[in-house]
Amino acid sequence: NAGVTQTPKFQVLKTGQSMTLQCAQDMNHEYMSWYRQDPGMGLRLIHYSVGAGITDQGEVPNGYNVSRSTTEDFPLRLLSAAPSQTSVYFCASSYRDRGHRWGTQYFGPGTRLTVL
Amino acid sequence: DAKTTQPPSMDCAEGRAANLPCNHSTISGNEYVYWYRQIHSQGPQYIIHGLKNNETNEMASLIITEDRKSSTLILPHATLRDTAVYYCIVRDYGGATNKLIFGTGTLLAVQP
Numbered sequence: 001n002a003g004v005t006q007t008p009k010f011q012v013l014k015t016g017q018s019m020t021l022q023c024a025q026d027m028n029h030e031y032m033s034w035y036r037q038d039p040g041m042g043l044r045l046i047h048y049s050v051g052a053g054i055t056d057q058g059e060v061p062n063g064y065n066v067s068r069s070t071t072e073d074f075p076l077r078l079l080s081a082a083p084s085q086t087s088v089y090f091c092a093s094s095y096r097d098r099g100h101r102w103g104t105q106y107f108g109p110g111t112r113l114t115v116l
Numbered sequence: 117d118a119k120t121t122q123p124p125s126m127d128c129a130e131g132r133a134a135n136l137p138c139n140h141s142t143i144s145g146n147e148y149v150y151w152y153r154q155i156h157s158q159g160p161q162y163i164i165h166g167l168k169n170n171e172t173n174e175m176a177s178l179i180i181t182e183d184r185k186s187s188t189l190i191l192p193h194a195t196l197r198d199t200a201v202y203y204c205i206v207r208d209y210g211g212a213t214n215k216l217i218f219g220t221g222t223l224l225a226v227q228p
Contacts (some may be wrong), residue, residue, distance in 0.1 A: 004159070008135035031214050042203065042218030043160065050214075058215065090159050094214055102151075102214035 002026050004108035006091050012114045013081040016027050021076040023091030031094040031102055032074035036060065036087040038090060049074055072099075081115045088112050119143065120204045125223040134191040136222050138204030143208075147208050148178060150216070151189045153200040160203065160218075163189065170192045194226045 007022045025032065033048035036056075037116040045058030065077040065086060074093075078085060091108040121139040128134040140149065150166050152160040164171055164178045166187075171178045177190040191198055203221040207214075 033214070035218075037157075038169070042220050043216070044218070045215050076200070088157060092159075092216075104162050104165070105214065105216060106162065109159050110157070 004091055004093050004106055006089075006108040006111050008111060009109070010112045012116065013078075014116050015082060017081050019078055021078075021079065021089055021113070022041065023074045023108060024072050024092040025077065025091075025106075026072065027093060027095065028068075029093035029095045029097075029106075030071065031105075033058070033094075033105070034064070034066065034074070034076045035090045035092065036085075036092065039089050041067045046076065046089075076115060078113075085095045086113060088091070088116045119217065120219055121151050121204045122202070122204050122219060122222045124220065125225065127225050127227055128191075128194045130196060130226055131193055133154075134189075134194040134198065134205075134224055134226070136189040136191075136202050136224060137186065138189070138202070139186045140206050143206050144208075145186050146176075147206045149178065149187050150205045151176070151178065151217075152205065153202045154203070154221070155189050155197075155200040163202075167208075191224075194224075196228060198224065198228050199226045200224060218222075 019033045030051045030057045034046040035043035037043045044060050047066040049055045089111045092105040094105040097103045150165040151163040166178045180187045201221040226228045
């Protein structure tokens, strides 16, 4: 298994541009999520999904859109990039255990985004 | 806000045990203690988790106090590759959102 993969690894945008960060997992995990990490800080949840067709907001959703059309993919869209969105973005996925509770989350390697 | 308190940094000599403390005095009965680490801005890596009993796996041991208000992650023989930021997180195992609330963690520096 490749686990959780993210593309691109690095990206530089100009203010106002849009782009999509890709996240994919091959573990058939129902749960997927996006976090951002600013310098010297912990990760903060942007959006999450508990299954295909279901998404919800985390603690810092403004300026980002998500969709979940398949179990494997969970892209994050920046509608109009701003310098405040300069950050490292991590995708994570998780499974349901036999008690139908969420199990351990596994993270991708991250996308480093700079908005000029 | 994170429900845990960790020292911002610690040093450990290579080959010695690294003991990383975490306070979680407001933990509730259905919340587990999770430990992740992040090596040089890579994606967080799961280490271990527990509810109230001590746990051990191939990476580390987790000691949770009887009142569950604090815990200690033990890396038995630290190596230079264990230099990382270690995050202690409490998580509602049955929660609907599966959200992990990260604090700023402990930067463990393993010295040669």
